[in-house]
Amino acid sequence: MADFESVDFLRERHVRFFQRCLYVLPERYAPYETSRLTIAFFSLSGLDVLGALDVVDRHSLIEWIYSLQILPTADQSNLQRCGFRGSSHIGVPYSSSKGPGAPHPYDSGHVTMTYTGLACLLILGDDLGRVDRAACVSGLRALQLEDGSFYAVPEGSENDMRFVYCAACICFMLDDWSGMDRQKTIDYIRRSTSFDFGIGQGAGLESHGGSTFCAVASLCMMGKLREVFSERELGRLRRWCVLRQQNGFQGRPNKPVDTCYSFWVGATLQLLDVFQYTNFEKNRNYILSTQDRLVGGFAKWPDSHPDPLHTYFGICGLSLMGEAGLQPVHAALNISLRASDSLRRLHECWRRSRT
Amino acid sequence: MHGRVKVKTTAQQEEEKRKEREKKLKAFVCARDSVLKKRSAGEHDEEALDLTQQLLSSNPDFATLWNYRREVLLHLETLREKDEVQKLYESELHFIEACLKVNPKSYGCWHHRSWVNTRLPQPDWTRELGLCDRCLSLDERNFHCWDYRRLVVKESGVSVEQELQFTDRLIGSNFSNYSSWHYRSTLLPQLRPQPVLDSAHNTSPSPSASPQSHSHRVCEEQLLKEYELAHNAFFTDPNDQSAWFYYRWLLGRAEREEMISCVYVSREGERVSVAFSKPVHAGSVGLMLVLDGQPQQVQWRNAHPRLRHSPVWLCDLPAGSISDTSNEHNLTIHWTDKHTHRDCALYTGCAESWCRDSATDQELFRSELSVEKSSVLQAELQSCNQLLDLEPQNKWCLLTIILLMRALDPLGHEKETLTHFQTLKEVDAMRSSYYSDLCSKFLIENTILKMEYAEVRVFSLSNKKLTTLCHLDQLLLVTHINLSSNQLQHLPPQFSMLQCLEVLEADDNAIESLEGLYHLPKLEEVSLKNNKICKVSDLETLATCTKLTRLDLRGNPVHKTDDLESELSLILPLVTALSL
Numbered sequence: 001m002a003d004f005e006s007v008d009f010l011r012e013r014h015v016r017f018f019q020r021c022l023y024v025l026p027e028r029y030a031p032y033e034t035s036r037l038t039i040a041f042f043s044l045s046g047l048d049v050l051g052a053l054d055v056v057d058r059h060s061l062i063e064w065i066y067s068l069q070i071l072p073t074a075d076q077s078n079l080q081r082c083g084f085r086g087s088s089h090i091g092v093p094y095s096s097s098k099g100p101g102a103p104h105p106y107d108s109g110h111v112t113m114t115y116t117g118l119a120c121l122l123i124l125g126d127d128l129g130r131v132d133r134a135a136c137v138s139g140l141r142a143l144q145l146e147d148g149s150f151y152a153v154p155e156g157s158e159n160d161m162r163f164v165y166c167a168a169c170i171c172f173m174l175d176d177w178s179g180m181d182r183q184k185t186i187d188y189i190r191r192s193t194s195f196d197f198g199i200g201q202g203a204g205l206e207s208h209g210g211s212t213f214c215a216v217a218s219l220c221m222m223g224k225l226r227e228v229f230s231e232r233e234l235g236r237l238r239r240w241c242v243l244r245q246q247n248g249f250q251g252r253p254n255k256p257v258d259t260c261y262s263f264w265v266g267a268t269l270q271l272l273d274v275f276q277y278t279n280f281e282k283n284r285n286y287i288l289s290t291q292d293r294l295v296g297g298f299a300k301w302p303d304s305h306p307d308p309l310h311t312y313f314g315i316c317g318l319s320l321m322g323e324a325g326l327q328p329v330h331a332a333l334n335i336s337l338r339a340s341d342s343l344r345r346l347h348e349c350w351r352r353s354r355t
Numbered sequence: 356m357h358g359r360v361k362v363k364t365t366a367q368q369e370e371e372k373r374k375e376r377e378k379k380l381k382a383f384v385c386a387r388d389s390v391l392k393k394r395s396a397g398e399h400d401e402e403a404l405d406l407t408q409q410l411l412s413s414n415p416d417f418a419t420l421w422n423y424r425r426e427v428l429l430h431l432e433t434l435r436e437k438d439e440v441q442k443l444y445e446s447e448l449h450f451i452e453a454c455l456k457v458n459p460k461s462y463g464c465w466h467h468r469s470w471v472n473t474r475l476p477q478p479d480w481t482r483e484l485g486l487c488d489r490c491l492s493l494d495e496r497n498f499h500c501w502d503y504r505r506l507v508v509k510e511s512g513v514s515v516e517q518e519l520q521f522t523d524r525l526i527g528s529n530f531s532n533y534s535s536w537h538y539r540s541t542l543l544p545q546l547r548p549q550p551v552l553d554s555a556h557n558t559s560p561s562p563s564a565s566p567q568s569h570s571h572r573v574c575e576e577q578l579l580k581e582y583e584l585a586h587n588a589f590f591t592d593p594n595d596q597s598a599w600f601y602y603r604w605l606l607g608r609a610e611r612e613e614m615i616s617c618v619y620v621s622r623e624g625e626r627v628s629v630a631f632s633k634p635v636h637a638g639s640v641g642l643m644l645v646l647d648g649q650p651q652q653v654q655w656r657n658a659h660p661r662l663r664h665s666p667v668w669l670c671d672l673p674a675g676s677i678s679d680t681s682n683e684h685n686l687t688i689h690w691t692d693k694h695t696h697r698d699c700a701l702y703t704g705c706a707e708s709w710c711r712d713s714a715t716d717q718e719l720f721r722s723e724l725s726v727e728k729s730s731v732l733q734a735e736l737q738s739c740n741q742l743l744d745l746e747p748q749n750k751w752c753l754l755t756i757i758l759l760m761r762a763l764d765p766l767g768h769e770k771e772t773l774t775h776f777q778t779l780k781e782v783d784a785m786r787s788s789y790y791s792d793l794c795s796k797f798l799i800e801n802t803i804l805k806m807e808y809a810e811v812r813v814f815s816l817s818n819k820k821l822t823t824l825c826h827l828d829q830l831l832l833v834t835h836i837n838l839s840s841n842q843l844q845h846l847p848p849q850f851s852m853l854q855c856l857e858v859l860e861a862d863d864n865a866i867e868s869l870e871g872l873y874h875l876p877k878l879e880e881v882s883l884k885n886n887k888i889c890k891v892s893d894l895e896t897l898a899t900c901t902k903l904t905r906l907d908l909r910g911n912p913v914h915k916t917d918d919l920e921s922e923l924s925l926i927l928p929l930v931t932a933l934s935l
Binding site: 035091105106110157196201226227255 | 418600792
């Protein structure tokens with residue numbers, strides 16, 4: 001009996017964990033105020049994969065997300081700053097995208113928030129009807145640098161593969177790649193491949209499971225994976241990724257394993273068609289060893305505090321292996337297949353109305 | 356989000372903590388509101404610096420605040436003398452260092468520090484290098500720090516040699532310093548880059564060059580020194596992967612030249628099949644077909660609609676242009692983008708013709724490694740074998756030996772390679788299915804080499820535990836293929852590249868999908884006994900193979916279909932010999 005308990009997946013606890021994240025966050029999350037929308041994404045997408053979206057108040061969440069959209073002002077002077085904010089921290093008056101944008105000198109979108117905002121809306125079943133798609137694309141265009149990578153905000157910030165991924169997701173969801181010079185992005189990705197054939201955050205940087213996922217998933221969403229990498233290069237990538245498994249997965253050679261890499265590296269292997277060659281039992285056992293049996297959720301390591309990010313990626317990591325009771329996940333876009341199917345239908349609708 | 360270990364507390368401790376948190380929260384909200392108010396009011400002053408400092412100390416990823424702080428600093432610059440500006444930014448550096456102590460992996464902090472150094476009238480790069488050294492001694496894998504270090508090195512003109520010595524020290528004290536090996540891989544090519552030549556004989560590297568391409572390789576002399584460094588590392592600790600990855604990179608080599616690898620012409624179909632050394636889009640690479648000196652207007656198509664980007668392309672010649680066997684014809688395919696071409700002569704009395712570089716000539720399966728210096732590779736193989744004697748269970752050693760043997764003599768070392776694969780699957784059982792897949796690939800490669808050596812067009816790989824097919828673009832000329840008794844599940848779209856295939860035997864597999872049996876113009880006989888074909892619709896693609904007359908489907912689940920024979924005669928009317 002003890003053995004079975006130690007490896008069972010405590011679905012109900014995780015549902016409650018995410019519910020709590022959606023309503024109240026403990027004080028130690030204060031630094032994440034500006035990224036609040038990402039926490040909402042982990043929770044909502046997590047509940048979706050758990051098949052438990054019925055516990056959320058979809059309507060008020062959709063309104064809240066729309067209140068984070070930075071719309072063009074009446075004079076259209078802020079088009080390069082459009083997108084979504086992480087939260088209301090900047091102090092703009094509440095408006096759930098029901099009128100032109102309120103002018104504010106320091107209010108601008110953040111590429112990760114635009115990505116997670118759009119994803120959350122899709123997950124909640126919204127048809128993106130109040131999203132100003134053209135404005136989001138303008139905002140995105142303003143973030144791309146000469147070297148092909150992206151800033152997070154138009155005022156400038158660090159630039160690396162994480163934001164390349166966010167940009168690709170936005171283009172993919174909006175079915176509009178005009179916000180990204182794809183060739184430049186492809187060049188950036190190629191320059192970020194390292195001597196051991198993994199991919200780093202940027203040129204000259206160490207291969208890393210997270211940036212490797214970001215690069216490969218972005219290329220898949222562009223439909224160009226096999227154009228950009230030769231079969232031999234893909235073979236080397238597969239090898240680098242396969243060698244990250246120790247029981248769970250590590251993010252880099254000689255680093256400890258961490259639950260979230262079961263998704264980052266697992267999904268990459270899935271996109272490279274070799275995930276079925278990994279050892280599912282060891283991977284699953286590791287993820288479940290980081291499960292918090294009391295409060296629910298998953299942590300990066302056993303006997304550590306769970307957090308929304310690791311809980312979400314732990315669940316997605318299990319979903320990749322076909323864990324019973326979990327929805328399948330779109331390996332590149334990182335939302336449930338159910339949500340990506342409704343995205344596809346939305347695209348068909350948009351295309352029909354264009355012709 | 357960083358791992359925090361659980362700690363038990365008493366009720367009283369909990370209450371004290373709660374009160375403290377409330378206090379902190381109040382202070383935070385107050386400060387934040389003041390900052391934003393000030394910024395809206397355009398106030399760029401000392402107080403703004405104080406307020407943002409308070410907030411950023413606990414919340415270093417608040418990007419807007421860093422941006423505001425930068426605005427304030429820029430404004431203050433305009434009001435101060437040069438030496439005061441120096442002091443202003445130096446104290447800024449102290450502040451950032453304090454933030455880094457709290458969170459050494461904050462993107463915002465490192466980014467801000469780079470910015471500060473661009474504003475300092477007199478940057479102190481020695482101090483910055485010192486900061487990097489200290490940070491790395493605490494966490495040698497902190498890639499933010501490594502990235503910052505590269506910037507410092509670039510701005511301050513620290514020589515590549517000095518940085519190499521730095522990596523020497525780090526690697527010397529701890530062979531398992533992956534970041535140092537990585538850094539070394541980026542420094543080495545800068546030291547003594549190999550001269551770059553591409554097929555157009557330009558000397559500038561292409562903008563999309565990756566670290567594996569020519570412009571990032573190391574010259575041979577330095578290479579030998581590096582081999583020694585790697586040997587020292589993996590002989591000392593054979594289980595640490597850093598040195599093995601580095602070693603593999605050292606042994607590696609650029610991608611082979613792009614070319615047309617095969618042209619095949621058939622009189623009967625008046626069809627030309629072209630195989631390229633890499634997948635292309637025929638429409639966009641400047642392909643030109645010249646027949647007997649006359650350029651021809653042809654439509655290039657791929658072998659299967661799902662293969663938009665493919666190594667094999669087909670076209671049809673104008674009717675009657677080559678059908679008369681009493682005529683000799685000369686065909687040339689020009690790949691104008693790559694300044695290369697291939698000729699093919701179709702002689703009198705011959706129904707078909709081809710021109711091809713063998714896989715051996717193309718160094719197809721050997722070009723992973725530098726073949727010009729096979730003496731060096733031989734020496735490396737010896738070293739690795741010595742290590743294997745001491746450490747027979749070491750997976751890195753086994754993998755490297757397999758790689759070296761394939762580079763030197765894939766057919767000669769076949770037996771040993773298979774034995775090593777078996778050992779690998781035992782010592783690294785977690786990855787045994789991956790190794791099986793790799794082994795399947797190597798067996799396919801060896802079979803292609805044997806086929807060419809024997810100068811036959813028959814490809815036989817039965818009973819080899821094959822799970823996937825690959826290198827199908829190398830099988831353009833094959834007439835007979837035997838894949839029986841394996842573990843294949845599909846005949847993928849790439850299978851349609853086997854344009855000369857006449858007989859397919861694939862009994863005793865787990866095949867469900869026949870997508871790749873699509874418009875194979877010469878296919879006459881297909882045997883698929885004991886597979887997993889379930890629905891009649893799975894067989895519809897066979898109707899595109901107009902010469903197909905013999906089909907064996909015994910032992911497939913499709914038997915459960917009612918009226919199977921009549922359904923099949925409807926969709927495959929040309930099949931006369933059907934075995935069910």
